[in-house]
Amino acid sequence: MDKKSEVLLRKLLKNWVSRHRPPDNGRARLLWEAAHNSPSKNNTDLFLFRPQYRSHPSSSSSDWTLTLFTWINEYSFQVGLKARLI
Amino acid sequence: MSQAGEVVEAISDSQLIYNLQAGSLDALGVLYDRHRGLVFRTAIAITGDSEAASDLLQDVFLRLHRFAGHIDPQRPVEPWLYRMTTNLSYTWVKRRQRWLRPLEDVADWLAGARKDTPAYQAEMDDSWRQVQQAVLALPLSHRGVVVLYYVNDLSLQEISEILDIPVGTVKSRLHYGRQALKQSLGLLAGEIMSELQYEFT
Numbered sequence: 255m256d257k258k259s260e261v262l263l264r265k266l267l268k269n270w271v272s273r274h275r276p277p278d279n280g281r282a283r284l285l286w287e288a289a290h291n292s293p294s295k296n297n298t299d300l301f302l303f304r305p306q307y308r309s310h311p312s313s314s315s316s317d318w319t320l321t322l323f324t325w326i327n328e329y330s331f332q333v334g335l336k337a338r339l340i
Numbered sequence: 341m342s343q344a345g346e347v348v349e350a351i352s353d354s355q356l357i358y359n360l361q362a363g364s365l366d367a368l369g370v371l372y373d374r375h376r377g378l379v380f381r382t383a384i385a386i387t388g389d390s391e392a393a394s395d396l397l398q399d400v401f402l403r404l405h406r407f408a409g410h411i412d413p414q415r416p417v418e419p420w421l422y423r424m425t426t427n428l429s430y431t432w433v434k435r436r437q438r439w440l441r442p443l444e445d446v447a448d449w450l451a452g453a454r455k456d457t458p459a460y461q462a463e464m465d466d467s468w469r470q471v472q473q474a475v476l477a478l479p480l481s482h483r484g485v486v487v488l489y490y491v492n493d494l495s496l497q498e499i500s501e502i503l504d505i506p507v508g509t510v511k512s513r514l515h516y517g518r519q520a521l522k523q524s525l526g527l528l529a530g531e532i533m534s535e536l537q538y539e540f541t
Contacts, residue, residue: 263521267385267490270471276380277394281372284398285365288405 357413360405371417372401378418378492379425385487386429387436388476396432400424422492422502426484433480474524482517485510 277283351370359367379400383393403424404411411420478486484503488494496514500507 259522263518263525264490266471266525267475267486270468270475271381271385271491273468274380274384274390274393276376276397280376280394280397281369284372284401285369287398287402288365288368291402291406 353417354413357408357411357417360408361411361413365405368401368405371404375418375421376401379421381491382422382425382487383429385475385491386426386480386483387432388472389432392432392436396425396428399428419498419502422488422494423504426488426503430480430484471525474521477524478517478520482513482520485513486517486521489514 353371353374356367356371360371376397380393380397383396383400384390387393387396400421404417404421411417475483475486485499488499488502489496494502496507496510499510503510
């Protein structure tokens, strides 16, 4: 490719890319998210089995299914809510 | 420029990484302001999707924050940002090709009439769409090299180090990518090329 078309191609691609701009709220969004996700805090808490209720003393043998169901609902709601807030 | 602005400008990337490692979110903000352009334009050129590029921009800087402790402050931060951006963009494109593309095709087919509306036409100017299609038609590995070379003005050696591939491979991919682009955009040369090549600012 000759030098002229090389310059042309470079300019063309740069012009195409420059038509798009980063979002205006990017910095605020980044700092909010970084503040709520410190480096020391990893994401494993999502995978921990931590139902937000106490088992009834006279729980039946089918409680684990209820626990699992509650956990899935609870965390999918939290993750969904978080995604929307971000 | 204000005095505070001058002070911020005077702080080196190296010092900002040290501050980030110490937990300073202000340092993250300054690094974002300073380097968001290179991350965003790399992401948009590889993915061709403005929304995805915005998300990747966030993701890259969140990773910079999360993995600051593993970054050597004595070395330039740009290669790390380029590497992370290309890797995450590649992942996004592969995932989209695998899962979302078929769904989007169906959605496009269902909403076929939308493409005839003036709003849609205005949104996707035909000339630029051809440029975008030409770039997105490149194989991913060629696209990454082309973007780093033409859009970001990086040297062959720098691209080699960022992508962790030999310089010869960079040359080869650049050659084939360039040929493919020339072929795709060659049709534009005599017709609408002039209106697309306004001065880049």
